[in-house]
């Protein structure tokens with residue numbers, strides 16, 4: 454008998470088990486269970502009790518073990534590493550991601566610099582009473598992708614609509630499709646197709662890391678032959694997108710070299 458799929462779900466709502474974020478992910482879990490044995494472990498960020506990230510950047514510069522909160526963050530990183538799939542779910546608060554989720558993700562800044570979750574599949578969900586899903590879904594997708602994951606599905610729910618039978622039917626349908634896609638992607642394995650924006654993000658990280666000779670990040674990138682690569686992995690990507698990302702990367706480097714970088718407004 455094969456082992457059940459192991460999924461780690463990070464719940465970024467302060468309302469924990471009461472939240473629609475949790476309830477919708479539970480619906481996805483039930484549908485996954487109906488397809489294939491699946492074990493979902495829930496991490497409620499509202500119960501984690503980590504302080505605000507103090508911005509010391511020890512995780513990036515020295516190593517993740519140097520984080521003052523490593524005793525809490527380290528075991529979660531290990532669980533994410535071992536899981537077949539990851540779910541990041543957060544409500545929309547003030548048209549953005551919750552502070553809880555943002556703070557949690559800050560503890561994983563090192564994973565953006567030294568990604569490792571390649572070929573691990575992820576899904577992301579957002580819950581708003583009305584609107585703001587896109588900002589949160591984009592943030593969660595961008596985060597999981599920056600860690601190396603393939604994000605295979607996004608789902609945004611409006612909690613104010615959940616009392617309406619027609620809306621519930623749609624949520625039922627969408628959670629089913631999410632469960633189908635998630636399980637299919639995990640079973641398929643391998644590396645999914647890379648989008649243009651991910652190639653550009655890679656180039657931005659590459660340009661930054663090239664200037665950090667002697668650092669932990671530089672050594673990590675050097676060991677993996679990423680310093681002159683077009684992407685972290687051999688994941689399929691459009692040759693034109695690769696070419697364009699390479700061109701943009703050169704322009705970025707030239708602007709930095711010439712001191713042409715201007716402040717934003």
Ligand SMILES: Cc1cc2nc3c(=O)[nH]c(=O)nc-3n(C[C@H](O)[C@H](O)[C@H](O)COP(=O)(O)O)c2cc1C
Nearest residue numbers: 466472473474544545546547548581582583584612
């Ligand atoms: C501080 C705060 C800010 C909120 N901001 C928004 C918002 O910008 N847009 C929106 O549609 N709903 C907003 N809401 C409503 C929540 O998104 C809604 O209650 C949702 O169901 C929360 O998700 P949860 O049930 O998973 O906790 C806000 C709620 C709180 C507490």
